[in-house]
Amino acid sequence: MELTLAQGIIKASALLGAGLCMGMGALGPGLGEGFVAGKACEGIARSPENASLITRTMLVGQAVSESTGIYSLVIALLLIFAVKI
Amino acid sequence: MAKKKNPILKICLIFFVIEIALVYLSGNFSRKLEIGFSDKKFVIRHIDSEFNLQDKISEEFQIDEYYAHHGEKPTLWGSSKLYDFFDRMPFDSTPVGTFQLLRMLLIVDILIMIIVILIRRFLTFKPGKPQILFEIIYGSLEEFVVETLGKDKVYYTPYIVTLFLFLWICNMIGLIPIPGFMEPTRNLNVPLGLGFLSVVIVHVSAIKFKGAWHHIQNYINPVKNPLFLLDIVGEISKVVSISFRLFGNILGGAIIILVVSSLVSFVVFPVGLSLFFGIFVGTIQAFVFTMLALTYIGVEIGE
Numbered sequence: 001m002e003l004t005l006a007q008g009i010i011k012a013s014a015l016l017g018a019g020l021c022m023g024m025g026a027l028g029p030g031l032g033e034g035f036v037a038g039k040a041c042e043g044i045a046r047s048p049e050n051a052s053l054i055t056r057t058m059l060v061g062q063a064v065s066e067s068t069g070i071y072s073l074v075i076a077l078l079l080i081f082a083v084k085i
Numbered sequence: 086m087a088k089k090k091n092p093i094l095k096i097c098l099i100f101f102v103i104e105i106a107l108v109y110l111s112g113n114f115s116r117k118l119e120i121g122f123s124d125k126k127f128v129i130r131h132i133d134s135e136f137n138l139q140d141k142i143s144e145e146f147q148i149d150e151y152y153a154h155h156g157e158k159p160t161l162w163g164s165s166k167l168y169d170f171f172d173r174m175p176f177d178s179t180p181v182g183t184f185q186l187l188r189m190l191l192i193v194d195i196l197i198m199i200i201v202i203l204i205r206r207f208l209t210f211k212p213g214k215p216q217i218l219f220e221i222i223y224g225s226l227e228e229f230v231v232e233t234l235g236k237d238k239v240y241y242t243p244y245i246v247t248l249f250l251f252l253w254i255c256n257m258i259g260l261i262p263i264p265g266f267m268e269p270t271r272n273l274n275v276p277l278g279l280g281f282l283s284v285v286i287v288h289v290s291a292i293k294f295k296g297a298w299h300h301i302q303n304y305i306n307p308v309k310n311p312l313f314l315l316d317i318v319g320e321i322s323k324v325v326s327i328s329f330r331l332f333g334n335i336l337g338g339a340i341i342i343l344v345v346s347s348l349v350s351f352v353v354f355p356v357g358l359s360l361f362f363g364i365f366v367g368t369i370q371a372f373v374f375t376m377l378a379l380t381y382i383g384v385e386i387g388e
Contacts, residue, residue, distance in 0.1 A: 060373055070337070071329060074336075
């Protein structure tokens with residue numbers, strides 16, 4: 001498959017953008033989920049009888065705060081597969 | 086006690102046989118294997134093992150574009166005439182992908198029906214294992230509904246339980262190792278439809294409990310609600326956020342499983358990945374979707 005210069009630049013910048021998108025988009029959810037897990041550990045240590053409730057709430061909260069990372073995953077997939085040259 | 090004939094087992098068996106035949110006929114099973122003796126050794130070799138990873142991903146996830154790009158004639162139920170017929174339809178149709186999606190949705194529906202009928206038929210006072218599992222699911226979701234909406238609106242429970250069961254089985258059905266089996270939630274249309282449905286139910290119940298004019302005023306009256314434009318955008322973003330979350334999780338898991346299992350073809354490592362993404366992430370995401378749908382209702386009509 002022969003590419004002209006402009007097509008090559010478009011393809012390369014789309015792939016680069018996908019990598020940057022995933023890398024930066026993974027920062028926020030990682031920080032947020034770690035924070036939630038730490039707080040849940042504190043809560044369980046303070047009141048071990050509520051452990052199941054805290055674990056359940058922690059999982060739901062983590063899944064919700066993960067969604068920004070998932071959006072960046074969708075954008076990266078769009079950049080890789082849907083950019084036609 | 087006379088031995089009763091069980092018709093449901095027969096139905097399951099017939100369904101299974103039909104499904105295997107469909108898989109063979111629709112051409113997904115054509116793995117080109119070379120089986121024989123070479124250098125006095127028994128070998129099983131995959132013939133076209135030189136593949137492009139991107140080709141493989143697009144074959145798995147965009148099957149119609151893959152066929153159109155490679156100039157290969159795809160078949161539907163083993164016949165290419167049927168494929169041409171659906172391809173010549175006036176609307177923008179992608180026959181193989183649609184056929185696979187509809188087949189998987191039908192399989193999930195029939196599974197749910199069989200499970201529910203079995204549980205309902207063998208309901209006993211002294212519960213067995215499956216009955217205990219489903220009583221736990223129903224009971225805990227009912228408890229959530231009562232906590233969120235109040236005791237007089239407990240009739241929202243069947244919708245919530247059905248949503249949870251449907252999404253749960255949808256997310257876990259990719260574990261079954263038949264070629265062509267995929268999670269229906271991997272296609273964006275299914276989560277988008279369910280998210281749109283949940284927002285429609287929110288507004289219908291709000292109109293029912295608060296009155297039509299009282300509810301619509303929130304979105305058109307700048308005196309009563311100065312930020313009404315933001316609320317309209319918020320309703321749209323509810324649908325987008327709830328459906329893209331599920332879609333992205335399931336699709337990302339499927340792509341990771343595909344990439345890792347083509348990198349390490351002969352190690353059993355992808356089984357663990359499949360268990361993680363199928364069972365753990367699938368259950369969590371189905372639960373989150375259900376909880377968010379319930380919370381959206383609760384924000385509008387909660388006590």
